[in-house]
Amino acid sequence: MIEVETSEEVADAALSRQASMLDGGRSEEMYANPLTADDVSKQFGGGPDFGRLLPWKRSENGHKGPVQVLQGVSFEIRRGEIFGLIGANGSGKSTLIRIFSTLLLPDGGEVRIFGYDAVDESSEVRALINRVSADPSFFRNMSTLENLLFFGRVYGLSPTEIKRRVPVILGRLGFEVEKAREPMSHLSRGQQQKIAVARSFLTSPVLMLLDEPTTGLDPRSKRDVQAFIRQVQAEHDATILLTTHDMQEAELLCDRISFIAGGRIVAEGTPLELRERVARGRSLDAITMETVFMELTGKSIEEDEEREEVMVHG
Numbered sequence: 508m509i510e511v512e513t514s515e516e517v518a519d520a521a522l523s524r525q526a527s528m529l530d531g532g533r534s535e536e537m538y539a540n541p542l543t544a545d546d547v548s549k550q551f552g553g554g555p556d557f558g559r560l561l562p563w564k565r566s567e568n569g570h571k572g573p574v575q576v577l578q579g580v581s582f583e584i585r586r587g588e589i590f591g592l593i594g595a596n597g598s599g600k601s602t603l604i605r606i607f608s609t610l611l612l613p614d615g616g617e618v619r620i621f622g623y624d625a626v627d628e629s630s631e632v633r634a635l636i637n638r639v640s641a642d643p644s645f646f647r648n649m650s651t652l653e654n655l656l657f658f659g660r661v662y663g664l665s666p667t668e669i670k671r672r673v674p675v676i677l678g679r680l681g682f683e684v685e686k687a688r689e690p691m692s693h694l695s696r697g698q699q700q701k702i703a704v705a706r707s708f709l710t711s712p713v714l715m716l717l718d719e720p721t722t723g724l725d726p727r728s729k730r731d732v733q734a735f736i737r738q739v740q741a742e743h744d745a746t747i748l749l750t751t752h753d754m755q756e757a758e759l760l761c762d763r764i765s766f767i768a769g770g771r772i773v774a775e776g777t778p779l780e781l782r783e784r785v786a787r788g789r790s791l792d793a794i795t796m797e798t799v800f801m802e803l804t805g806k807s808i809e810e811d812e813e814r815e816e817v818m819v820h821g
C-alpha cells in the first residue's frame with residue numbers, strides 16, 4: 508500500500524532543505540533573490556577561419572562570423588513568482604536557461620542563484636534548481652515508474668520518498684498510474700513531456716527553470732500542467748522561470764513577463780503594466796499579449812529572429 512504524503516509535508520521538507528542549504532553565512536537578502544542575471548552575454552561559433560589558410564576549404568559564402576546570441580541580458584526574479592521569458596524562435600531563451608542551469612558558460616556578465624555564482628559555485632546552484640527542457644531524455648525501454656525511481660535516486664531521494672510522491676504528482680498531472688507501468692517508448696511525445704514535468708518536481712526544487720513545458724500538449728494536458736505549475740508555486744514556495752510561445756499561458760501564469768528579442772530584453776513588467784505601456788488610450792481589455800509583444804518588439808511571436816552577426820576583433 509502506497510502512503511500519500513500531504514502537500515504540507517512536501518512543502519515543509521522542501522523548505523527545510525532549502526533553509527539548510529542556504530545557511531552558512533548566506534544573508535536574508537540572498538535568500539530573497541532566487542535569480543539575478545547581470546549583463547549576460549554569449550556568442551556561438553566563429554573559431555579559426557581555416558578558409559583563409561586552406562583555400563581549398565573555402566566555402567562559397569566565406570567564413571561565418573560568430574553569432575552573438577545574448578547581448579547584455581539583465582533581470583531579477585523575485586522569490587515565489589512565476590517569471591515568463593517570451594521571445595520568438597532563436598531569440599536566446601533556451602541559451603539563457605542553459606546558462607542558468609550551469610550547462611553552458613556565459614562569455615560575460617554574472618548569474619547568481621540564491622546568491623551563488625552560477626559559474627564558480629555551480630554545484631550549490633545545481634542543488635537548488637531543476638530544468639525541464641523541450642527535449643527531455645529518459646530510458647525509453649524502462650517504464651515511467653522505473654525512470655522516476657531512477658532519477659529520484661539521482662536527485663538524492665529515498666525509494667520510499669519517491670514511491671510516496673510519484674502517485675501524487677502523476678495524479679495532479681492527470682497521468683494514469685497504470686500507464687506509468689508501460690515502457691516509456693509507448694508514450695506519446697506529450698505524455699513524455701508530462702513525465703518530464705513530473706520528474707522535475709520530484710525533489711520540490713526551489714527554483715524551477717521550465718523551458719516550454721507545455722509545447723506540444725493537447726488543450727486538456729496543457730491545462731493540467733498549468734494548474735500543476737500554479738499549485739506548486741502556491742503550496743511549495745517555489746520560484747519559477749517559464750518560457751512559452753503561448754501568450755495566453757504567459758498571461759494566465761506569469762506574475763511578471765520579460766520580452767526577449769535578438770538576445771536583448773526589450774520590455775519587462777506585469778502583464779497589466781505591459782498592456783498599459785502600449786495602450787495609448789485604448790481599453791486594456793481590448794489589448795492582447797500578442798499585440799503587446801508586436802508593439803514592444805516590432806515582431807510577431809511567430810516570426811523567426813534574424814541572426815545578428817558580429818565580427819571578432821583582434
Ligand SMILES: Nc1ncnc2c1ncn2[C@@H]1O[C@H](COP(=O)(O)OP(=O)(O)OP(=O)(O)O)[C@@H](O)[C@H]1O
Binds near residue numbers: 594595600603
Ligand atoms: N550550441 C550552439 N551552437 C551554435 N549556435 C547555437 C547553439 N545553441 C543555440 N544556438 C543559436 O543561438 C540562437 C538562440 O537559440 P536558443 O535555442 O537560445 O533560442 P530560443 O529562444 O530558445 O528559441 P526557440 O523558441 O526556438 O526554442 C539561435 O540562433 C541558435 O541557432
Ligand SMILES: [Mg+2]
Binds near residue numbers: 602
Ligand atoms: Mg528554446
